[in-house]
Amino acid sequence: MDRNCFVCNSRFPRNSSGRPLECPAQRLFFSIRTMKTIPHNARICFNCRNVYREWKSKNEAFRLIMEHFEEKSGSRERTLSHNSESMDSIIEISTTSSSTSSCHANKPSVEEPAVEIRFDRVAASHHQCCICRAVDPNSTSVISDEDRDLIFMRQHIFVPKGARCCAKHLENKRLSYESFKNLIIYDNELISFTSDEIKSLLLKYQSALESEKQIHFEQSSSLTDTDYYNLIGLTKPQFDKLISFISDSNIIHQSANRSVRTAIGLLLCKLRLGLSNHVLSSLFQMNNKKVVSRAIDSARKALMANFVPKNVGFHHIDRDTIIKNHTTTIAKELIGGGRDVAIVVADGTYLYVQKSRNNIFQRRSFSIHKHRSLLKPMTIVSTTGYIISVLGPFLSDSTNNDANILKHVFFNNMEDVLNWFEEEDKLVVDRGFRDCLNMMNRLGIEVAMPSFLNGKKQFDVGDANRSRLVTKVRWIVESVNGRLKQFKFFNQTIQNSLIPHLKDYLLITCAIINYFKEALIKSKPEDRELAASMLALVNKRNEVQDMILEKNLLSKTVWKKIDSSNYLNFPMLSEEELREITFGVFQIKRARSYAEEHILTTDLSSTVINYELQTCTKIPNLIKVRMQSVHSRRKSYESTIHHSKDEIKGWYCTCPDGAKVVGCCSHIASVIWYLAYERFQSEERPKPSGTYISLVDDSIVLSDFYDSSEADDSDDDTNDNEH
Template identity: 40%
Template sequence: MSLGIFLLKLRSGMSNQLLATIFGISKSSLCRAVKSVRTALMKSFVPHHLGLQHTTREEIIENHTRPLAQELFGDLTNKKAIAVLDGTYIYIQKSNNFQFQRKSYSLHKGRPLVKPMVVTSTDGYFLTVLGPYLARNNDATILNHMLHTNAEDLKGWFHEDDVFIVDRGFRDSVEMLEELGIRAEMPRLMSKGQKQMTTLDANASRLVTKIRWVVEAANARIKRWKYLAHVLPTNQVPFIGDYVRIVCALSNRYCKPLSTGSEDDDMALACKMRYLSTKVNSLKTFVEENCLDKKSVKWEVATDSLEFPNISEDDIRNLTCGVYQLKLCPSYIQEYLEGDVDILVHSEFHGLIRVKLQSRHVSSRQYLLWIQFSESKITAWYCRCRAGARVVGVCSHVAAVIWFLAVGRHNREAISSIQDWSEFVTDAAVIDESEDSDDSEVEE
């Protein structure tokens, strides 16, 4: 019963008082049960299912490393250990100890929190969880501390030429990793004043994000245990690390891997992405040389009879090299249909269209994109968004237009299913003109 109480508390986030009522015991008895189970799990369960020492390096490489990751960043003949790192947030209440309150306050999130550092394999298996760390420590500072202190024998477990997949927040740790012989792979950074990544940088960034998503999904798996998604009282700070480790150990023991793709599919996709990553965007060059972004160029509004390649959603998924962009297509197209922008075709270059799509993040920003196609397939694409020059997959804007012309315009129900909730919320910035005129009449 104590184990049931503990797991229900973590999974549901119910208060101790409510749990005590449900189980018909006193609140003090419930607190003792939670404490005893937490202590027992940390002693006899977690060490067998979490931590760098709970399994061998060879076991992780053979059974928890995707062939796709080995092909993109490792070596299939001399396989490397590939780890994905990211910090997650556990929110806490304000402390009456002002010194701790300042240390635990995150300027980024605008609230107090602590940060466990999560290390996973490329299929989402939790290798270890370190911390929690104070909110004022960024990801790079935390990783540097882990390496300096050799937490859980990191330097012994990882060998030379192993790979860490990280995001841009770890950029200040790259030098230290290189000194240890560990290769850091992260999305490319843009120079000051640069508005768009080069094609090669955008391609390289796509290879990283294709692998790095698992740590984000792993962090989301932690937050499914609702107790850790709530704002925790400060008296629980000493036990946050235990709770996170227990949840991760349970996930390793009882949950399926986050990535379950077949080896053949992974290898085919990896070869395709590696091949495309060395290519340049020919349509970008064509657009710039012919000034196709200028208003003086003659474009015509496309008619409903526009002859576009008859491709399926599976074909579009092959273009995007994933499913994320495909999921956003209906939302982009709904806003496009409600706007006053048209799909334009070029009067001279057959099979070339231009579209302007609204950014989903910034109201004042729109992106021009071009798509080139033949009778049977999409041959080239280019978008003015930050990553729109890549040829390893397509950006969400290009994917949305392709999806609409190939699928959405023949199935409008897929678009209309996106609910607009703004009608249920009042916008104080918009004032009805008829109400203003009525008020003026009353004053007269």
């Protein structure tokens, strides 16, 4: 007798001779699994028997089929186990798979054992949709055999041959994902299965299991919209739309491992998740990283040829379109003076790269400012966040600062930029572009830039107010760069081997953002009134600052410390009223951080908070709070606020930006936010970030043992000297 297991060929233990394969269902299962004809005296080990049991427990529908099959075939079991020719006719493996439609017969053959299993089924009508039950014989299509098999295997719902559905439920002649979820059960009835039908279904299960991919962009039902967005940053309809741009392109050659959808999906996964080609080959079940690399390269070329030129670059959109469709009311009023001129915002961003073996490239790509190797793209956007163009990337040494990069763009007329701009157009930039002001003025382009301190400790009121008008518009380019870094490929260290294609990846990502993402900001009806309010304050003096100087309120003797819980004369404000003071949301978002540091707790709803402030003994309703600088432990600023019982009259802070009256600094905003809003909130809103510092070791904290040792040593030395 053979001492080895027929299935796994493992040796039986000495005290065991294995289990005989007499059950027809088991013989059928292992015959399909091993692709062998099972002899009548075959035996299996305990582990293989458990594999069969586990498979039955995980496949409820086929467990019922197998049990019925065993019951109906009980009378023939002895004959089947001793008649190999009869057994071979039942379990002969067919290498050609057939659809479920061919094995679902109306009446089983008398010569074959058959079982009846109760299943849910949909309607089978030539005039009615089995999904939505609509009656329209002219617009229905027969459900494909592949979809019938998929529905049966995944949802255990039987779809009769000839069942029809509306054309709206199909995508590329296959059922959509939503249609799979919306099937309407028509009846629950007994359905007959012959042994051949069961064998065919088992083969289909095996084939589906072996061919199942972890990430599959080919079948519309394999991934949900959420899966699409998490993997590639686009929803399924958006991905389908992107594919339509290159569906007629012959750049991507179809093969077993490379279709248009798979190639584009690979590229977007790499950009969105920042994964290496090794990891992508595992996720997509491809042979090696070279297959992935070739697919990504073909997808890059196809998108650069058919999609990018239509969606990014100065050539793809004209100046008038930017003025009409991509300029906010706030920018038009604050920067453009209400005129129809092009207003664009420019700024550089950073893409970190590896250190290079080449000394010249390493030296010229090393940023003294960031102390890292990086490259700098120049992003030029509209005031709504629409990306007009992204130029570069450029090197990052001292000769490639923002001003020199912009000079290079205009001197070399990159993308015909000189013909795009017209005189009196506006360019909004930060202080890093100061060296290109003269060039831009000679070209007739007016530059809006924040003011400089020029050796002073604080901006005067006028400069601070005008700078606030610029920052109210300029923030949009920072948000665009942040949106770009949501594609993790650009937010991590990029391999130097990818630098030849880095510009293409930037353009592809920006084109996708332009086409599929909504504008970061849209004009609202109240924006014109908001802009008018800001402009009305530009030339106004800071009355609280003047009051402090005139009445000599810098002396400590005129201030008295109190607890905020005893100070009830401060007005109560809503979040909307707070935004009217700050003219934005950034300062309000920062308010909690300053307040938590001031009271040394993250639980701002506690009843035992000691929010320390000072009141003026000379002038009523004038308070002062000392706020710690967020950047330096050695610096703190005095934030002074004048108020009545119903409103905030004015403010002044000693920080560099604290004299402005067009909005306020973050220190002033934090004091007003806490005293006028947060302390009246009953709902607890703890922030977990406040506990992080206690979870990390601090080398400054010394143990008691160390301190006492130092003290003892010092005392001993002193005593020795005295003796």
